């Protein structure tokens with residue numbers, strides 16, 4: 507069951523991971539992709555260069571909270587599967603303005619589930635059996651680890667930020683729509699992605715762009731928080747594998763077995779840039795600046811991806827070193843892509859610090 511020749515809805519396909527998935531499906535499968543995206547600040551249709559005039563691609567500008575709009579798309583395209591990546595994704599933004607996160611991540615997922623269920627019920631039995639709803643989520647739903655241990659699919663949920671709480675809520679909705687209504691759902695929880703076309707608010711592209719500009723490189727807290735890095739193209743392959751071979755009702759954790767402390771990540775980017783694009787002002791490590799910690803900052807994330815590896819035969823192809831080299835090289839070679847984002851008014855200033863006595867909107 508490969509979905510080749512069928513239509514698959516990808517929500518959030520103009521975002522970082524969604525666009526990697528769309529590029530992968532257009533290049534490596536025979537799937538007809540309908541990209542459904544509201545086009546928020548985080549989106550960029552330039553991230554799918556091959557989409558222009560592609561015979562297996564359609565785009566719909568739509569909010570996943572819009573049930574009538576979704577219904578019209580389901581009736582028009584009759585998809586064989588839905589992959590839900592539309593979300594508000596940045597933790598610091600969720601601290602300043604959680605409302606959008608509740609709306610898109612919870613209400614949007616609910617609305618999409620309802621419209622998918624309505625569509626699924628109209629299908630013939632064989633099509634119903636083959637239908638899949640794959641919800642893409644995060645390891646942040648499991649909360650924070652101590653120095654040891656890994657998140658598995660059975661780790662209890664303990665989200666700490668407005669972002670992760672909204673994602674946890676959406677995961678529970680997806681599970682309930684399977685258990686209660688029989689919708690054939692799957693959930694994936696992945697670790698921190700990085701790679702080409704990453705919006706510059708996230709640590710790795712943020713640091714690359716600031717280091718190239720010779721600006722201070724902000725490291726939150728003591729820089730010893732650990733993230734488990736997953737190259738975005740490895741993630742896209744995993745998502746297609748789970749869609750086509752995953753067991754209905756199951757969760758799969760996706761991670762690259764690449765735990766690194768934030769300070770190490772920032773130092774490695776400095777060293778790579780010094781090698782690939784030496785600065786007249788000397789080593790970039792001297793730009794590293796320790797700043798106030800993120801409120802509720804999770805100390806360590808680390809994924810046990812054994813289930814995906816053993817049951818579906820997935821392996822991450824990139825190590826952190828190979829993936830980061832490719833990523834830094836990509837930002838050096840694609841300056842027009844990220845410079846256009848800066849020119850549209852994106853500010854690289856610090857956000858996500860709780861102001862005492864104020865309520866976030």
Ligand code: NAD
Pocket residue numbers: 517518519520521522523524542543544545546547548549550568569570571590591592593594595596610614642643644645673695696697698699700705
């Ligand atoms: P992103 O912020 O880069 O992209 C999100 C996309 O969703 C954007 O194109 C945006 O326009 C679209 N979108 C937002 N609200 C929408 C709405 N209401 N209706 C339709 N479209 C809407 O996010 P990303 O990093 O690509 O993340 C994709 C998914 O993967 C999210 O669910 C996120 O929680 C999850 N995830 C991301 C990471 C990571 O490291 N980036 C890690 C784990 C899980």
Ligand code: TDX
Pocket residue numbers: 595596597598643644645646697698699707708709710712724725726731732733768800
């Ligand atoms: O300037 C910075 N300095 C810094 O020290 C930024 C932007 C981040 N950090 C730290 C905070 C985190 O410990 O780096 C780490 C990574 O930060 P982010 O890039 O904001 O990612 P994170 O908060 O870990 O969440 C990401 O991975 C899980 C994605 O944004 C989420 O969508 C995903 O679910």
